Amino acid sequence: MVYLLLYLQFAKVGLLGFGGGLAMLPMIYQTALTFGAMSKGEFSNLVAISQMTPGPLAVNAATYVGYNTAGVFGAVVATIGEATPSFILISLVVSLLTMFRESPLVEGAFKGIRPVTAGLIGSSFILVGESVFTSWNPIPIIICAATVFMIGKLKWSPITIMVICGIAGAFLCH
Amino acid sequence: MEKNEEKPSQEGGQELRDAGYLVLFWEFFKLGIMTIGGGMAMIPQMQAIMVEKNHWVSEDDIIDCIAVSQSLPGVIAINMATYIGFEKRKLKGAIAATIGVLLPSLMIIIAVTELLHGIGGNPYVKGALIGIKAAATGLIGWSAYTITRRVVKNWFAAALAIAGFVLITFFNVNAVWVILGSIVLGLLYSRITEKKAPENDAEQNAAGREEH
Numbered sequence: 001m002v003y004l005l006l007y008l009q010f011a012k013v014g015l016l017g018f019g020g021g022l023a024m025l026p027m028i029y030q031t032a033l034t035f036g037a038m039s040k041g042e043f044s045n046l047v048a049i050s051q052m053t054p055g056p057l058a059v060n061a062a063t064y065v066g067y068n069t070a071g072v073f074g075a076v077v078a079t080i081g082e083a084t085p086s087f088i089l090i091s092l093v094v095s096l097l098t099m100f101r102e103s104p105l106v107e108g109a110f111k112g113i114r115p116v117t118a119g120l121i122g123s124s125f126i127l128v129g130e131s132v133f134t135s136w137n138p139i140p141i142i143i144c145a146a147t148v149f150m151i152g153k154l155k156w157s158p159i160t161i162m163v164i165c166g167i168a169g170a171f172l173c174h
Numbered sequence: 175m176e177k178n179e180e181k182p183s184q185e186g187g188q189e190l191r192d193a194g195y196l197v198l199f200w201e202f203f204k205l206g207i208m209t210i211g212g213g214m215a216m217i218p219q220m221q222a223i224m225v226e227k228n229h230w231v232s233e234d235d236i237i238d239c240i241a242v243s244q245s246l247p248g249v250i251a252i253n254m255a256t257y258i259g260f261e262k263r264k265l266k267g268a269i270a271a272t273i274g275v276l277l278p279s280l281m282i283i284i285a286v287t288e289l290l291h292g293i294g295g296n297p298y299v300k301g302a303l304i305g306i307k308a309a310a311t312g313l314i315g316w317s318a319y320t321i322t323r324r325v326v327k328n329w330f331a332a333a334l335a336i337a338g339f340v341l342i343t344f345f346n347v348n349a350v351w352v353i354l355g356s357i358v359l360g361l362l363y364s365r366i367t368e369k370k371a372p373e374n375d376a377e378q379n380a381a382g383r384e385e386h
Contacts, residue, residue: 014248018350024249053286054207055279056251063283075284079276083256086248090256091268093242098261104368105361112360113241114234115331116352118322119338120244124214125315126343132307140308147312151218152319158219159208162309169305174297 002035002070003077009034010062010081017058024058028065035069042068058082139172191229193262195270201228202255202274209251210306216251218313220258221320230262233324245353251275330363 009031017024025047032038038046050060059079066078100106132140143165150156150164201223208219217240224230231239239261243253252272259271326332334356341347 014252016247017249018247018348049283049286053279053282054210055282056206056209056249056275058249059251059276059279060283063280064287067284067287072284075280079280082249083252083272083276086246086252087256087268087272089246089248090242090253091260091265093246094257094260097238097242104364108361108364109357110238110241110360111330111364112334112356112358113353114237114325115334116338116356117237117241117244118318118325119335119340120342120349120352121214121217121240121314121318121321122335122339123343125311125318128214128307128314129311132304132311140304143305143308144312144315147309148316151313151316158222158313159204161313162208162210162306165305165309166302167305169308170298170302173301173304 003074006035006066006069006074006078007081007084010066010078011084013058013062014082015085025061028058028061032065035065038065038068137173139169143168189229190231193228193230193267195263195266197228198259198262198267199270199274202259202271203277205255206251206275206278210303210310214250214314215310216254217317220254221317224258231258233321235261237321237325241353244349334359 013024013027013031017027029043032043032046046061046064050057050064053060059082062078062082063075067075070077097106129144132144147161147165150161151158205216205219205223209215217236220239221233221236225233225236235258239254239257243250243257246253252275255271255275256268259268261267263270322335326335338352338356341352342349
């Protein structure tokens with residue numbers, strides 16, 4: 001039964017895939033191969049579409065494989081499969097955290113986790129930036145700097161800023 | 175009456191508000207649309223919606239949410255939605271938020287594969303994408319700045335933040351190991367500082383006694 005198979009295969013991706021997004025793509029590729037629904041060329045097509053449509057990359061990829069394998073219901077099943085392990089694990093962790101919030105062990109652990117998370121976000125800034133600032137084209141850099149001004153000084157909402165920058169990019173970046 | 179009026183003004187923006195299932199779903203639906211360029215692109219918008227606009231969670235909760243979402247397997251955006259949804263409304267809240275963050279992908283991918291096969295070649299679409307990703311970069315940079323200012327309060331925190339940044343950016347170390355390492359160091363550090371504090375008191379007392 002293809003739906004059950006899709007669900008289980010993508011539950012496996014959700015359970016074993018660390019690091020999110022691009023780090024999970026090789027696993028999704030192997031999964032796509034087991035369904036025989038996709039060639040290598042189609043997979044790079046999938047990556048391109050997933051990257052330039054809104055939504056988390058790994059969710060987009062699961063939806064795409066599910067849809068190409070078994071239509072709309074296949075897409076739904078694959079996507080829910082991918083979310084199931086996250087759902088169970090995170091719910092467990094949040095319950096445990098709220099139970100033991102006051103314990104010195106949890107407090108001590110968060111003394112280490114919080115600063116390192118700041119470093120982690122700093123490195124995503126570099127990683128996402130690398131995929132945009134590929135050439136010496138100054139326009140993306142100007143847009144990026146303008147974004148910092150719009151959120152930091154003008155306090156505009158991120159959605160407004162993204163819409164403005166999308167429109168600016170459409171006319172300036174080609 | 176007077177007491178009732180006083181309370182909210184005293185607590186100010188600190189008091190956390192409740193979140194309904196529908197609102198959770200809708201806010202995460204919008205967040206799902208926003209994640210162009212990875213789950214991290216959600217962070218600035220999460221800070222704006224969850225902390226500043228709705229007062230659902232504190233700034234520290236967002237930081238904890240990011241840390242937990244990074245260190246467990248799965249898609250980061252799904253992890254973050256489940257985390258916040260569960261914290262506000264237990265299992266049902268987690269379901270509402272997770273479906274919200276998934277739905278845009280489902281609808282958009284199906285629409286794109288069915289209707290717009292040639293969309294990738296359009297130079298305006300390509301340009302818009304570059305613009306949006308450039309904006310996402312700036313937004314993530316701003317979040318990195320605000321969160322760093324919030325959590326880096328001593329040399330220990332500064333060293334961890336820098337170490338995490340360098341290990342992941344330049345040495346490609348998996349975030350899971352970095353976070354696990356930071357837990358160990360955090361536990362050691364709080365052990366040491368807790369032991370030191372009474373010792374310091376004792377030393378000061380002893381010094382005080384000697385002076386007399």
